[in-house]
Amino acid sequence: MRVKFFVILFLSTSFLFSQNLTKYVNPFMGTNGHGHVYPGATVPFGMVQLSPDNGRGGWDWCSGYNFSDSLIAGFSHTHLSGTGIGDLCDISYMPAVFKDDISESTLVKKNFQTKFKHKNEKASPGFYSVQLDNKIKVELTTALRTGLQHYTFPNEQNKYVKLDLGFAINWDTPIETYIKVINPQKIVGYRLSKGWAEDQRVYFVSEFSKPFSKFIIANDTVAYENISELKSKKAKVILKFDENDLLIKTAISSVSIENAEQNMIADNVDWNFNKVKLEAENLWNKELSKIIAKSKDKNLLTTFYTSLYRTMLAPIIFNDANGEYKGADGNIHKAENFTRYSIFSLWDTFRAEHPLFTITQSERVNDLINSMLAHCREYGLLPVWELLGNETNCMIGYHAVPIIADAILKGYNGFDHREAYTAMKLSAMQDQFGLKLYRELGYIPADSINESVSRTLEYAYDDWCIAQVAKKLGEEEDYKYFLSRSEFYKNVFDPVTGFMRGKFADGKWRTPFNPKISDHRTHDFTEANSWQYSFFVPHDVQGLINLHGKDKFIQKLDSLFTSDSIVEGEKVSPDISGMIGQYAHGNEPSHHAAYLFNFVGQSWKTQKYVNKILRTLYNSTPDGLCGNEDCGQMSAWYVLSALGIYSFNPADQNYLIGSPLFDEVIINLSNGKKFKIAAKNVSSKNIFIQNAKLNGKTLTRSFITHEEIIKGGNLTFVMSSKPNKKLWSDKNSFPLSETKICDAKELNKLEYAEKVKQEFLHAWNAYKKYAWGFDELKPISKAFRNWYDETLLMTPIDAFSTLKLMKLENEADEVKKLIFENLSFDKNFFVSNFEITIRLLGGLLSAYQLDGDKRFLNLAEDLGKRLLTVFNSQTGMPYQQVNLKTGETKGKISNPAEIGTLMLEFGTLSKLTGNPNFYIKAKKAFVECFNRRTSIGLVGTSINVETGEWINKESHISGMIDSYYEYMIKSYLLFKDEDFKKMFDESIASVNKYLYEENQTGAWYGRCDMNSGKIRRKLFGALDAFISAVLVMGGDINRAEKVQESCYRMWNQFGIEPEEFNYETFEITNPHYVLRPEIIESAFYLYRATHNSKYLEMGKNFLESFQKYCKLDEGYASLKNVMSKEKFDKMESFLLAETFKYLYLIFAPEETLDLSKYVFNTEAHPLKIDN
Structure with a gap:
């Protein structure tokens, strides 16, 4: 049995690779229109591409040939496949016959260009032939570095062959050419040119099966007598032959004539044309047999195998038989232990061709990467668009990176990963x-x-x-x-x-x-x-x-x-072609787009459009490509998509599922395993997948992994004419994305509360390490900062209430000790009344209510008394600044926020001390500001507290007004003072009437004239995001949700919120982010009000954004620019007082802080409601 098994295996394998798949390849496919491909002969990844040239310039002749043409000007040895720029066509030969014997001077001016008919052309992998209208039959085939031409001349005419080194098309211009006749059967030389490739060097050796009887060397149209070699700009030689049958073999090199000779020897090209042709055909069959597709539709098979063939025309092997090649620095290098490839059209091929190579050409992947690294060593950067040892810098991006990343992540180890990583960063950091x-x-x-x-x-x-x-x-x-x-x-x-x-x-x-x-x-x-x-x-x-x-x-x-x-x-x-709507398959930027439906649970639409592209934008005729073939990318898209998979993200090791074309496909892997893809009932109508199984188990996702392919196995689809709209519609079936779909219902709230606590501690411990006892941490420089001449312990006091809510008792005890041993307000300097009130007075009052230590209250009362003199203006509205020691005040131009945002703290101080003076003064200030509202109920941005006159008459909800509205509703909730409820109801009605608007970007509050109510500026920012919390407290949950959704869209737009932006144009007007809490505060209030899990999702996203953009090794930093994510050296104390507190409370059990028992001041210090 064992012997029988191996016999069967041998026979089946022999049969597999003995199939002549080249019969399904049509090299004329796509040669018309914008395909820009050549029909000539080459071997897989061959250095020589021996193909006809029409001799015409123009975009559609970038490869030298277009099917619309009826002239041939020569057969040259280098060609580009499907590019949008024309170059190469080096070492051009052209046979001709003339009835009469022609003088040398006339002969060198003679046009050898000849007409032909397509019915007299044939092409297959490794072979091309044409019978020209002058009856000369030309046949071409190649080895790796050597081309072989076979000319059959008609009888009784003068037979000539021209080798024209001045022949050029499109961008190419010869700089220096050289021809030397060694003997009647051998010519050597070189062609140095400049075009798309700035420094192109092609050295050659040509040998002839029959001796020429006469030769003429010329520079362009000027013949030279009695010379056997010539160095000039456009050297050419015209050879006369006496026999009808002629073979010419030509080997090339980028290094030297000597290397070209060695290449010819290494290729060992026989004078037996059919033998060389068969060897080329066998090489192609070996490569094509890596994928065996089964279908009754010959046209499908031809389109598929021609596409697979085209994926192996570039890159090309560039080093000579001895390993030498011309490097990107112009010097000669040697490929040690790897094969050097060239022609990297990376903007195109990173998308599908190189990922396909990891399946079909895994033995070449390491060499391809090593070639890119060699280019980097020579040029200083990874290749962008490398052409024969030249960096053209054509196209954009640094797309060697995804190719290298793909190889590393798929486990290819035949190159230095560290060198590759350094090279990747070099390209990115230039x-x-x-x-x-x-x-x-x-x-x-x-x-x-x-x-x-x-x-x-x-x-x-x-x-x-x-x-x-x-x-x-x-x-x-x-x-x-x-x-x-x-x-x-x-x-x-x-x-x-x-x-x-x-x-x-x-x-x-x-x-x-x-x-x-x-x-x-x-x-x-x-x-x-x-x-x-x-x-x-x-x-x-x-x-x-x-x-x-x-x-x-x-x-x-x-x-x-x-x-x-x-x-x-x-x-x-002109590259925008192959249109389905605005989808343009004729160029690469669209190539992934049809697969996007897999990410939204509508994979049936992916199947619909992928199939439409496969069947309508490709065919096996000369018009079979809808745009530039681009060195294999167009074809690789077809190959992968026809299999039913596609490398959507070329470096994530996954292949998205589309719509397979074939009954069965067998991928023969280099590790000896097979991956089989079967599509039951597939047809031109049955294009929709009903279900899929991988190795016998139901496939519950719309993608498969590279590892699953490489291990071998079976992927089976059942096809139908009707879409299965439920298939892969669940989010768990979607392909992977850097941003994850968050199902908030599945969130472990306690787990996320703990995560927030750990992030809080990360910031707190950095403060303790570098700024303990001072006001703030400078997280980048790891230093401290005080607000004023001496410390007032801003961060410890701000953080205390958070420490208590998080039950971080040891840390809280450390803060108590620090405060009671060090804090004194007997300081002879001016402070901001607003900031000191919300941070320190509010913090101390909250600390007393949470902890019970009366020393907190004593400090709060001392501070409150020192601040009272701010109310000694003619209007009773507070001055902005006060000297803590002397009581002296200054800053008569204030604003509603700084006037109103004292009520909670001073009112609470009255409650706790029994001294009503604090409450009375704070409320009087509030009412005085409110009474100066305009007839339409709005307040302005700034006011003179001595005269009561408005200075800036712009009304809004942003900084300088924001917490004025917040403290109206909160003062009612905290003190049950109906006056504040009435003020709030009237004020919020005016705010909603004149400032609120909904547009195509969402629901926002703008900036208007306080008298007319006319919107002046459509600005919204981080501070404004508090309004949803206020609306929730006021009972307007519907509007609150609309605004919060808009703010969340703003957050996602920029990755994190900017300080301010134009909500109509979404242009940023202030790019900073200083770790503000307002959008998180609103998410907290909305979650408590609605228990809608989407607000948990928001909280998760907020946390992850903080970690991603603001977190340092120690501490958190603000952002200078939310677009570039550049950091600056600031960690405000409200990060610990507010931002992390609200984040924590979104996830923590609700009994952690009962909103029926506490009201937060604007610094998120909880103050007890007096029932």
């Missing part, structure tokens, strides 16, 4: 291509560099890839840094329009804006418009969804495929 501004601003400004939006989006993705490698290598700080940068995509998302949009350095959006506009390479997008780029966040789709809201995101994604296909602009990019 200053050119807008990266300096990108780091500083968090985006690339549209008024500084073209393609700013595309660059920002692609840099953000590449940064995410670096973060994943940093995490794997244990580089935690780098991980956090690059993960933060990966969210910079949010900075170019305009929530008003719902599109990615150009933004200027001053934070303003480019105006006017039209998402259909495209100006090729000169606008905000690269070869695309905003429609096509607004979905490029492959690493954080959930984050992108959050920016829109799920329903709006689905609507926008649907519109991508259903809107009209009009693209506007004076210079519309």
Whole structure:
């Protein structure tokens, strides 16, 4: 039995690889239109691409050939496959026949270009032939570094062959060429040129099966007599042959003629053309047999195998047989222990071709990465678009990064991971291509560099890839840094329009804006418009969804495929092609978009559109490509998608499921295992997956992993003509995203309360270590800061109530000892009455009520008495500052917030001491301000407390007014004083009438004229976010929820909230974030009021944002810019008093603090309600 098993295995394997799959490859597919591919001969990843050239310039002749043409000007040995720029076509030969014997001077001017008919052309992998209209038959085949041509001339004519080193198309220009005739059967030389490749060097050796009887060497059209070699700009040689049958083999090198000769020897190309052709065909069959597809539809098989074939035309092997190659620094290098590849069209191929290689070409992956690292050593940076040892810097991004990251994360170890990681960071930390501004601003400004939006989006993705490698290598700080940068995509998302949009350095959006506009390479997008780029966040789709809201995101994604296909602009990019709505499959930015439906539980739409793309935008004819093939990317998309999978995020080791085309596919893996994909009932109508099983078990997610493929196994789909809309509709089936979907119902509240406590302690312990006994910690410099000449223990007093609520008794006892041994208010300096009241007076009163130690009350009473003189103005409204020792006051220009936000503290002090004076003075000040409201019930921003006249007449709910409204409702709740309830009801009605508005971005409060009520400025910020809490306390929960949802959208838009922004345009007007609590405070109140779990989700997100952007090794830092996430050296005490307290209370048991028994002052110090 054992012997029989091995015989069967041998026979089946032999049969598998003996199938002639090359019959399903049509190299003419896509040669018409914008495909830009060549039909000629090459071997897999071969250095030589021997193919016909039409001799015509122009965009559609980038490969030298277009099916629309009927002329051939030569057969050259180097070609690009599917690029948007034309170059190469080096070492061009062309046969010709002339009836009459022609003079040398005439012959060198003779046009050898000849007409042909496509019916006389044939091509298959490793082979091309054509019978020219002059009856010459040309056949081409190749080995790895050597091309072999076979010319069959008609009888009774003069037979010539021209080798023209001056032949050039498109960008290419010869700089120096050299030809030397060694003997009648051998010519050597070189061609140095400049074009897309700045320093292109091709050395060659040609040998002829028959001797030429005569030769003429010329420079362009000038012939030279009696010379056997020539160095000039456009050297050429014309050879005359006497026999009808001729073979020419030509080997090339980037290093030297000698190396070209060694390459020819190493290839061992026989003069037997059919033998060499068969060897090339066998190489192709070996590679094509790595995937065996079964279908009755020959056209599908031809399109599939032609696409698989095209994935192996680039990159190409670049080093010579001895390992040498021309490096990116212009010097000669040697590839030690690896094969050096070239032609890296990385902006294109990182998306699908390189991930496909990890399945089909795993033995080459390490060499491809080593080639990129060699380029980095030679050039100083990883390749962007490398062409034959040249960095062209064509296209954008640093997309060697996702390819390298993918290899590292998939376990490839044949290269130095540390060297690779250093190289990745070098590319990301350079200053050119807008990266300096990108780091500083968090985006690339549209008024500084073209393609700013595309660059920002692609840099953000590449940064995410670096973060994943940093995490794997244990580089935690780098991980956090690059993960933060990966969210910079949010900075170019305009929530008003719902599109990615150009933004200027001053934070303003480019105006006017039209998402259909495209100006090729000169606008905000690269070869695309905003429609096509607004979905490029492959690493954080959930984050992108959050920016829109799920329903709006689905609507926008649907519109991508259903809107009209009009693209506007004076210079519309020709790359925008293959349109389905605004989806443009003819260029790479759209390639992932059809798979996005998997992230919103509508995988049936992914199946619908993927199948439509496969069946309508590809076919096996010369018109079979809808855009540039781009060195294998277009084809790799087809290959993966036809299998039913796609590398949506090329570096996350997962493949999203689409719509398979074939009855059965067998992937023969390099480890000897097989992965089989079967699609039962599949047809052109049965395109929808009803269910799927992986290795016999129901597949409950819309993706599979790379590991599952590599281990071998079976993936089985059952197909139908009707979509299964329930399939993979549950969030647990969605693909992975950096931002996780939070099901708040599943949150362990106690677990998150403990997490918040630990983060509080992280900040508290940093304060203790570096600033103990002083007012504040400077977390970056690890130093301390006092507010005034001497410490007033701001942070310890502010933190005490939080310590008590968190039951951190040891820490609370340390604070008590510090306060009672050190705190004195007998200080001869001026302080802010407002800040001292809310932080210290409120903190001490709360400490007394929570702890019971009367020494707190004694300190509070002493402080309260020292502050009382602020009320000695003519109006009774308080001055801004007071000297704690002398009672002297100053600062007559105050504001409603500083006037009103004393009531809770002074009122509580009256209750606890029995001295009504504190309450009376604070209430009088409040009423005096209220009585100066306008006829429409609004107050202004600033007022003279001596005259009672308004100085700034702008009304709003932001800083300088905000807590004025807060203390109205809280004073009623705390003291049951109906006067405050009446003031609140009247005031909030006016605020809602004149300041509140709803627009397409949400519900907001703006800034208006206090007399007319006319909105002047549509500004909203971190301080304004308190209003939802106030609305909850006032009973207006519906409005509170609307505003909180809008604030949360603002938070998600920027990753964390800015100090202030324009809610109509979503342009930031103040980019700081100083660890403010207001949005968290409102989430807390809304959760307590509604118990809606979405507010738990908000709390979780707030916590994670703090950790991601503000956390340091020790302590927390404020942000200088929420877009760039640049930190600055400040940790306000309210982080410990308010921010972490409200976060903690969102998750902690409600008995931790009963809102029926306590009211928070504006610094979140809880004060007991006197029933």
